[in-house]
Amino acid sequence: MLTLHHLNDSRSQRILWLLEELGVPYEMRRYQRNPETRLAPPELKAVHPLGKSPVITDGDIRIAESGAIVDYVIRRHGLGNGQPAMMPAPGSADYEVYNEWLHYSEGSAMLPLLLNLYVSRLKEAGAPLYPRIDSEMANHLGYVDGALKGREYFVGNSLTGADIQMSFVGDMAKAFNKLGPYPSDPYAVSLGTGTLSDGLFRQLPLGVMGPGSRPGRRGKGLGDSLSPPYLA
Amino acid sequence: MLTLHHLNDSRSQRILWLLEELGVPYEMRRYQRNPETRLAPPELKAVHPLGKSPVITDGDIRIAESGAIVDYVIRRHGLGNGQPAMMPAPGSADYEVYNEWLHYSEGSAMLPLLLNLYVSRLKEAGAPLYPRIDSEMANHLGYVDGALKGREYFVGNSLTGADIQMSFVGDMAKAFNKLGPYPSDPYAVSLGTGTLSDGLFRQLPLGVMGPGSRPGRRGKGLGDSLSPPYLA
Numbered sequence: 001m002l003t004l005h006h007l008n009d010s011r012s013q014r015i016l017w018l019l020e021e022l023g024v025p026y027e028m029r030r031y032q033r034n035p036e037t038r039l040a041p042p043e044l045k046a047v048h049p050l051g052k053s054p055v056i057t058d059g060d061i062r063i064a065e066s067g068a069i070v071d072y073v074i075r076r077h078g079l080g081n082g083q084p085a086m087m088p089a090p091g092s093a094d095y096e097v098y099n100e101w102l103h104y105s106e107g108s109a110m111l112p113l114l115l116n117l118y119v120s121r122l123k124e125a126g127a128p129l130y131p132r133i134d135s136e137m138a139n140h141l142g143y144v145d146g147a148l149k150g151r152e153y154f155v156g157n158s159l160t161g162a163d164i165q166m167s168f169v170g171d172m173a174k175a176f177n178k179l180g181p182y183p184s185d186p187y188a189v190s191l192g193t194g195t196l197s198d199g200l201f202r203q204l205p206l207g208v209m210g211p212g213s214r215p216g217r218r219g220k221g222l223g224d225s226l227s228p229p230y231l232a
Numbered sequence: 233m234l235t236l237h238h239l240n241d242s243r244s245q246r247i248l249w250l251l252e253e254l255g256v257p258y259e260m261r262r263y264q265r266n267p268e269t270r271l272a273p274p275e276l277k278a279v280h281p282l283g284k285s286p287v288i289t290d291g292d293i294r295i296a297e298s299g300a301i302v303d304y305v306i307r308r309h310g311l312g313n314g315q316p317a318m319m320p321a322p323g324s325a326d327y328e329v330y331n332e333w334l335h336y337s338e339g340s341a342m343l344p345l346l347l348n349l350y351v352s353r354l355k356e357a358g359a360p361l362y363p364r365i366d367s368e369m370a371n372h373l374g375y376v377d378g379a380l381k382g383r384e385y386f387v388g389n390s391l392t393g394a395d396i397q398m399s400f401v402g403d404m405a406k407a408f409n410k411l412g413p414y415p416s417d418p419y420a421v422s423l424g425t426g427t428l429s430d431g432l433f434r435q436l437p438l439g440v441m442g443p444g445s446r447p448g449r450r451g452k453g454l455g456d457s458l459s460p461p462y463l464a
Contacts, residue, residue: 049375050340061328067299067335072328096293096304103299107338108282114343115350118361125357129350143281 002026002077007040007053008033011066011168015054018070018164022086024077066168067102070161086160098155101162105169109144112136113172138181141173145182234258234309239272239285240265243298243400247286250302250396254318256309298400299334302393318392330387333394337401341376344368345404370413373405377414 004019006012006028019026031041031053045051048064055064056073063069071087078085088094115133119126144166147154154162173179236251238244238260251258263273263285277283280296287296288305295301303319310317320326347365351358376398379386386394405411 049378050371052340060325063328063332065332065335065339067339068328068332071331093292096295096300099303100295100297100300103297103335103338106335106340107297107299108284111343111346115347118347118364119351122354122357122360125354128354132350139282146281 002056002058002073004028005031005044005047005053005055005057007031007044009038010040010053012054014066014164014168015056015069015073017167018073018086018161021159021164022073022078024073065106067106067165070165071099071102074161086158088156088160094155098160098162101154102165105165109140109166109169110172112140113169113176113178116176116178117172137173137178140169141178141182144169234288234290234305236260237263237276237279237285237287237289239263239276241270242272242285244286246298246396246400247288247301247305249399250305250318250393253391253396254305254310256305297338299338299397302397303331303334306393318390320388320392326387330392330394333386334397337397341372341398341401342404344372345401345408345410348408348410349404369405369410372401373410373414376401 002019002024004012004015004026006016008030016028031044033040040051040053042051044053044055047057048055048062050064052064054066054069055062056069058072058076061072063072074084074087078087084090088098112133115129116137119129119133153159154166170179173182234251234256236244236247236258238248240262242265248260263276265272272283272285274283276285276287279289280287280294282296284296286298286301287294288301290304290308293304295304306316306319310319316322320330344365347361348369351361351365385391386398402411405414
């Protein structure tokens with residue numbers, strides 16, 4: 001059975017959402033960050049040398065890296081009506097768009113957000129870097145916003161792994177209060193149109209995407225847990 | 233025909249290497265960074281809204297993001313002996329390893345290197361971030377080194393897209409002089425074992441991976457061109 005090695009307040013929440021969305025049977029092993037350092041516990045190193053989460057194991061297969069996990073889970077376990085569900089048909093033009101989003105999320109869009117997260121710890125000493133960080137955040141968030149304009153989903157007409165993989169970008173941007181100029185919030189788009197029922201969503205372990213951060217109910221949001229050690 | 237939109241001193245060099253390695257017919261359109269700001273020229277925005285490189289166009293297909301491009305080029309154009317060349321058979325366990333490296337390179341391994349690149353501009357003001365950046369660089373470079381131990385290639389027994397995609401990590405780490413403790417340099421491994429002839433390599437446009445940075449001839453290396461605007 002597929003096992004998700006789940007760390008609280010981590011990108012693993014995305015995989016959990018995907019598994020629930022697909023209705024794939026899975027086992028979850030929970031790992032807790034050190035409440036003081038916010039670092040992942042050493043037990044995760046026994047699962048994968050990097051000691052990070054998400055990691056999935058599935059028989060002899062072990063995969064780290066969110067984009068690769070989303071891709072694998074949907075290819076291997078997301079079959080519906082004889083066709084892969086939550087992804088475009090391999091070989092189609094939409095498939096390339098889908099795959100680009102899977103890579104783009106962590107390979108490009110997250111960089112200025114993570115730079116912002118780290119450099120903000122330096123307070124005013126980080127000032128020389130902000131023009132560049134801000135312009136790159138605007139470049140990426142503007143691009144995502146443009147790509148979503150008039151659309152419900154990143155690819156095609158239904159929820160795919162691209163929406164789930166990209167949700168974290170909106171999540172982080174919202175935590176930094178950077179989404180103001182960009183109405184097409186990828187987090188709200190993907191979550192708002194997802195089929196995961198509100199009831200089920202509430203049952204997910206509180207993580208980055210806790211119920212408080214759902215569109216319209218952002219009272220106490222994900223921002224609480226976002227601090228540099230969160231990246232561990 | 234496949235067109236590579238190539239920016240000097242950029243990750244696009246990786247795609248050029250792949251195309252040459254596969255012997256895929258392609259056209260290259262060159263773009264030059266502004267010599268003062270090191271930013272990409274505005275013409276790239278006409279190719280892709282982000283204004284970055286590499287981008288490829290191939291008929292109706294347009295793909296940005298190195299990992300997605302490597303994946304596409306090998307799937308679509310890398311056929312040899314009726315099987316995809318430079319990638320493991322889809323569905324095999326090795327395929328998942330391969331795909332993880334494609335994502336891992338830019339999705340994880342590059343982050344501490346890029347943080348280091350940016351924060352180094354702050355000189356001593358960035359000091360509070362170095363313990364974290366250094367430990368994350370060590371975590372990732374140590375992991376890569378361990379994964380390459382006793383191996384010639386990242387996956388299986390021949391050069392794949394994973395080697396090419398990961399080469400940039402070794403490239404950057406070398407530019408920062410961070411590879412000392414890690415003998416399994418992913419750049420040297422992949423380039424040293426690649427089939428691209430030395431003569432051909434010398435003909436590639438001088439970029440991040442210029443001839444000076446080849447194993448054993450690192451006199452004036454790639455480091456020269458690595459500065460934050462390089463990331464544009």
